Amino acid sequence: MEQRQSDDPNETRTPASANPKSVERPGNNQSASAKQSAEQPANGQPGNEQRRREASQRHTQQRDNRQPNNRSTNQRDEHQQNTRPERESKDAQSSDNGTNQRNERNAPRNERDRNQGQRDRQQTTERETNSPEPANRLQQSPESTARVDRDNAIVREAGSPERLVIGISLGDYNGIGPEVILKALQYNRLQKICTPVIYGSMRVLNRYRNLLNLKDWNLNGAPTIAQISHKMTNVITCWPDQNQDIQPGHVTAEAGQAAFACLQRAVDDLKAGKLDALVTAPINKYNIQSEEFKFPGHTEYLAQEFDVQDNLMFMVSEQLRVGVVTGHVPLGRVRQNVTRDRIAQKLTLMMQSLRQDFGIDKPKIAVLGLNPHAGEEGLLGNEEQEIIKPLIADWRNKGQLVFGPYPADGFFGTRAYTKFDAVLAMYHDQGLIPFKAIAFEEGVNFTAGMAAVRTSPDHGTAYDIAGKNLADETSMLQAIYTAVDVARHRKEFLELEANSLKKQPIDIK
Known part of the structure; x- marks a missing residue:
């Protein structure tokens, strides 16, 4: 769950991964002192640390088994050491010939997929082995956080x-x-x-x-x-x-x-x-x-x-989430569908999804205006003054972190979206054009609600x-x-909700 420290809309927030965060492996985020103390079990008996090390070894073995050649890390290292002299004795010409033979056997895209998967796993292993995990995960970049979370999910699953x-x-x-x-x-x-x-x-x-x-x-x-x-x-x-x-x-x-x-x-x-x-x-x-x-x-x-009755077209990626008030609606009918009730309904669906599907306890949402420059205080349209601003004020009075309305062009041009957990656009192209320009290859269309x-x-x-x-x-x-991540996270959320403490009436006699 993300931390919230201020209601300031200009506060810079590190975007969470589009995929909900997976459960950390045991021992990943212990401090150095905690690890040292855990390594000293009382009376010389095997303690929790030994069991954690055994569990970590099993997880590492499971992760390594994802390699296409099905060899564990130790087996690969031993194989590399045994064959290093042989490899070094080969001249550059034979190395080039070997490379050409491999390229002929495999399609270029298939070879790229295998190599990319190996590089990602090697980088993940090096991070876990050579550098301690930061105490505060919010200090990591969204890309590295998402990659580590996904690896943890795969190992756990x-x-x-x-x-x-x-x-x-x-x-x-x-x-x-x-x-x-x-x-x-x-x-x-x-x-x-x-x-x-x-x-x-x-x-x-x-x-x-x-x-x-x-x-x-x-x-x-x-x-x-x-x-x-x-x-x-x-x-x-x-x-x-x-x-x-x-x-x-x-x-x-x-x-x-x-x-x-x-x-x-x-x-x-x-x-x-x-x-x-x-x-x-x-x-x-x-x-x-x-x-x-x-x-x-x-x-x-x-x-x-x-x-x-309604759902939300929610475009999500590791760096940006965008929902729309009017989805597949002709542009000529957009204005009549931008109503106070409809905006409130979409905000509700977005808030609910961010909590139960993406693990954000108190979401921070930006709302875009309908007209150019968000209406210029009524000069270019009065929908912002009459509909959007009063609605946002009501939500803020209820303690919700909803801000706007923002002019769409400047909002995306200045990367203001990085300060929010999600963005609510008024119509299809207003939200999807910048989303696909920013996150086309990794973007996902998620149906919330x-x-x-x-x-x-x-x-x-x-x-x-x-x-x-x-x-x-x-x-x-x-x-x-x-x-996969949303389905798993939603199940966990529902379990927590079912097991949470409920307020019970007390009869005072």
Whole structure:
């Protein structure tokens, strides 16, 4: 949970990670003196410190097992020492030849993924071994904090008897959805933190695997969610696909119907409690339209399916969170939807989500104005004077840290968003244009205000690069990470709420 020290809107706040913080491993944030005292058990008997060291060794072994070659740290170090003289005896020419052979065996993107994962894990191990963790985690940068939190979550989950089951709907199979899903899940690299279940088509995914040269790992076909394997990436085929052909980059009615079939099957399992969270790949909002789907997007469809009056389109990343008052609404109808009640409803959903989904005890929120320059005190519009400012004043009087209204251009241009936990924009493009300019690759679309957890990448179908092996899977990976973290954090929050002390009336006789 983040600390709050002042109501000053100009107070600089270190942004929390977009993903909720995971539980620290035992012993990570002890002081040096505490560790020294713990290492001296009374009467020479094994104490808590010995047990902590044994637990730490087990966690380290579990983390090292995430390496693609399945060798532990000690095994790698011993192997490197034994082969160092042999390596040094080779000349530069043979080294170059070896490098070229490896590059020929592996696709450039696949090799980059393996190397990047190894570098991240080595950097994490060096930080844990060579430098003590700061006493105050708020002094760390958001990027390093998020990386350490994610590693802790993976280590903790590897030893957990129960992993979260994450559903992933295929989206429009002629867009980049299948590509970013396969790249995000390749080598089963997310098995340590969750069990992925793709709602799509085994035939379509295998064709993309051949097209993108992603054939060195296997998918598990499962007829139903009850028959999945927790050791593999699972695929549930959601429509008859015997004669299905893919046309990357083309809009077809068949792809739209298939996208809805995948979404509907995944939502059914989500409502039945068989999934812990749902990640949706991009759809085409035109070709998916039918008698059963008459919505402008995923968000509105899910609101109906889960019978909620309203939800919040919440764009999140490690450095910025943005919600919108009016989502998929034509610009000409934005003004009539910017009302006091609607703004208050979105603020309530944002406050609730920041607390239970992101672990922020007392959120600090910035509200943007509707008009240019936030209306210039009524010269460029009076919505700020008549609607937004009185509402913010009421919230402040109730002790909530809500500030504004701010002019959108200057607010993002001066990086004022770094002083807040989240930003509430008045309409879609006012919030999403700066968000995607700042955090496009790692941004995630999270639907707040529902009983179920749903995330998606912050990009669309990208037909222009579909099937060309050019799509970046980072946003899909972040969407899966966010789904896992929010689902876990929400469960912990609900458990704490259920076990919290309740006020009881006292009868005085």
